[in-house]
Amino acid sequence: MFIAERQAAERAKTARKDLLPDIEIRLRGALVGQPVVWQRGLSEPTWPDTPDWSQNYAVDFTQPLYEGGRLRYAVRQADLQRQVATLQTATDKADIKLSLLQQYLNLFSLYKQHLVLKRNIDESERRLVDIRRMKREGLITNNDVLRSEMQLTDNRLSLRQTEDNISLVSRRLDILLGLDEEILLRPDTLLLAHTFPTTDCQDYINQAYGNDPAMLLLKRQTELAQNNIRQTRAELLPRLSLYASNTLTRPLSRTMDDLYNNTWNIGLSLSYSLSSLYRSKHRMNEARQAVELRRNAENQKQQEIRMTVHSAYLRHQEALERVDALKLSAKQAEENYRIMRNRYLNQLAILTDLLDADNLRLNAELQLTTARTQVIYTYYELQRAAGKL
Numbered sequence: 001m002f003i004a005e006r007q008a009a010e011r012a013k014t015a016r017k018d019l020l021p022d023i024e025i026r027l028r029g030a031l032v033g034q035p036v037v038w039q040r041g042l043s044e045p046t047w048p049d050t051p052d053w054s055q056n057y058a059v060d061f062t063q064p065l066y067e068g069g070r071l072r073y074a075v076r077q078a079d080l081q082r083q084v085a086t087l088q089t090a091t092d093k094a095d096i097k098l099s100l101l102q103q104y105l106n107l108f109s110l111y112k113q114h115l116v117l118k119r120n121i122d123e124s125e126r127r128l129v130d131i132r133r134m135k136r137e138g139l140i141t142n143n144d145v146l147r148s149e150m151q152l153t154d155n156r157l158s159l160r161q162t163e164d165n166i167s168l169v170s171r172r173l174d175i176l177l178g179l180d181e182e183i184l185l186r187p188d189t190l191l192l193a194h195t196f197p198t199t200d201c202q203d204y205i206n207q208a209y210g211n212d213p214a215m216l217l218l219k220r221q222t223e224l225a226q227n228n229i230r231q232t233r234a235e236l237l238p239r240l241s242l243y244a245s246n247t248l249t250r251p252l253s254r255t256m257d258d259l260y261n262n263t264w265n266i267g268l269s270l271s272y273s274l275s276s277l278y279r280s281k282h283r284m285n286e287a288r289q290a291v292e293l294r295r296n297a298e299n300q301k302q303q304e305i306r307m308t309v310h311s312a313y314l315r316h317q318e319a320l321e322r323v324d325a326l327k328l329s330a331k332q333a334e335e336n337y338r339i340m341r342n343r344y345l346n347q348l349a350i351l352t353d354l355l356d357a358d359n360l361r362l363n364a365e366l367q368l369t370t371a372r373t374q375v376i377y378t379y380y381e382l383q384r385a386a387g388k389l
Helices: 003-017 070-136 142-177 201-211 213-234 276-345 351-385
Strands: 022-031 037-040 043-046 053-066 239-250 261-271
Touching (some): 003 070, 070 142, 070 276, 070 351, 142 351, 201 351, 213 276, 276 351
Antiparallel strands (some): 022 053, 037 043, 053 239
């Protein structure tokens, strides 16, 4: 539980404690001065005997019976504030999940890129062996050998850069997950094989209205504003309380005799604040305007949700279509490379054409990997927009 949630939970407990009775114990002790009593005007003063110390012990008990709903609405307000804190936490959690997913997919894409580059390097090394053999046989010039070696070097540098990026992204994920920074994370290699079914865009919009934490947060804030109206209205109502008290005093307050006096009482207290009639008017208007403001915010959020969900839905559909297109491109690039390799080995094409075909194949595979990871990200981005992450 986050700090804001714990704080709101304690606030709710405090509001419920206000429903309990108030119990007060009072203990007083004081030095009593010598009293002077005039029996006839201001003449013939007398100095009666009194104790040197006075004592007062009292226990007071007060139980609210009716506060016009003020205490009940205060409890309701605290509960709503707790729900608001929980929804704010849910919003933060969803954003954190999406951020972690993005880092995870970056790591996955880098591992796939590493695999493609490693396979391409192996192919380049085998091709270089054939080119050197053809050079020894006098079929090609040394320029072809140099260009092949340069491309192999570039691929190895790209592989090293990819390995460094894997280490950096893995370390970043370790920090975010609270793991040892030296742990090298490996993503699930079967991730791309997963299917992510989707429904109609309007279904996601309807789900977002009921599940999106930001939307629910605005609804709770509207309820808070409505509850504030009830609290303001409660100030216009009378208050009724049950009270009881017991007091033990020494000396007697009237005669100052050195005697103990114990009194007790129990009864009902009814009060009504006349000043609330003119003080609450503007607070009531302010509370009503706050409700209207929150309702307008809800309507604006609904419009924003429709746009966000629709945009996320279109991006996901675009990602799916891009994968289908790049699958064909990767297949065509592989076939093109096979043809160009055979033509080059048969002296029907130059090395530039072969290297271009190899680069085209490499880029097609890397783009396909990126597109597949983008499908996963856009799917969960759509779930986030629908309030289901």
